[in-house]
Amino acid sequence: MPKVISVQALQRLPLYLQYLKTLPDAANISARALGAALGFGEIQVRKDLASVSDGGRPKVGYVVAQLRHDIACALGYDNVNDAVLVGAGRLGRALMSYEGFSDYGLNIVAAFDADPAACGQDDSGKQVFPLEKLPDLCRRMKIEIGIVTVPARAAQGVCELLCESGIRAVWNFAPAHVTVPAGVLLKNENMAASLAVLSQHLAAEDSLSSDSEKEKAT
Amino acid sequence: MPKVISVQALQRLPLYLQYLKTLPDAANISARALGAALGFGEIQVRKDLASVSDGGRPKVGYVVAQLRHDIACALGYDNVNDAVLVGAGRLGRALMSYEGFSDYGLNIVAAFDADPAACGQDDSGKQVFPLEKLPDLCRRMKIEIGIVTVPARAAQGVCELLCESGIRAVWNFAPAHVTVPAGVLLKNENMAASLAVLSQHLAAEDSLSSDSEKEKAT
């Protein structure tokens, strides 16, 4: 049953999972209740869940434990993905020391930086290596994910280096547009885009007196 | 001409702006060229630009300087938005010291943390205050944006505190689902959702031999 999961649904699944983790294993939950907790419609919830799970029971709902398992599997959280991080600046180090990634099957095995002064052992206990060592390490360890937290001007070069080193997915935090070869997935963590939504909301609200606003989330 | 800007378009606008900044003021650019640089179709570019600018000229394209101005205005980058940040952990401090926000009209005026040990002056030069001082400062300075970088369990409480203090937009980095009153915009910076896309891509590619992959970006 490898059903199609729409891109939008895919991004909601982690939210369901997050919420389900706060519930006891043995519990059941209805699509309505789940939706209410997260601010989604119940039909949407059913559709999303239908694409990863083989269904709930009428009058009872879904089994929490089962659902958690199904979502985690669909998202690939069950098999750990090793990753490297490039750019041991503030953001890079913040990500390196973030414990929560292991919940999502992500394991940052090492970091790299062009600046020798940034190399050595990080507070998090992880090693920061000179950039030159990246290709070799990636190939030897068969790393598939590269996290980019370098300044904008260095981003494209780093991406290319990663791709040449066998990376298959790039998670780009640099405020720059980068291109990757076909076959490599590029996910921009686009703070500017998020800010745009915030900023525009405030600007718009200033002009017109918006009457009914619903809870809006992403 | 306050035209409607679709949510999707809104999130692409910062990318255009980012790219336009690398171009000389006096230059012109066609929708085709702009699209090619960012990986979008030319028609989409025209539509996006049409919603913020009053048009380019045939055979010439758009005037770079004008376009930058129009996009910045549409996004509200022209009038600085003051913000406070709650949670001076690693991620919080990384954001505090990120210089680039000023390009987007965002100015983090102060940070707050429940832990007294975290208070005082940060490396970035900004002050970290005890959480109790938040409501007063927000009200006095008429702060409209709250950035939440606290652990998941504290997120909801902090959101409520912010909303009670007159905040009108919450930018939530905590890996937790939070709710806000109607009228307040909530934007979740959802790393788990991004990771889901990455992770699923890798898992999917492992099973089926995906033939033609196009560049995919967000």
Next chain:
DNA sequence: ACGCAATCGATAATGTTATATCGATTTCAT
């Protein structure tokens, strides 16, 4: 001048995502 090529804008067609409707199934109370 004149025609050609580039480019835009508007409208139409397509695709994707969200919501609504409805019948079927299961539990629980009587």
Next chain:
DNA sequence: ATGAAATCGATATAACATTATCGATTGCGT
């Protein structure tokens, strides 16, 4: 047992976003 309430899943409709088509405008070379 039997009926009522809750809940699911499937199908249909509607909203939204992207891509295609086409005619109109402008600048440039001849």
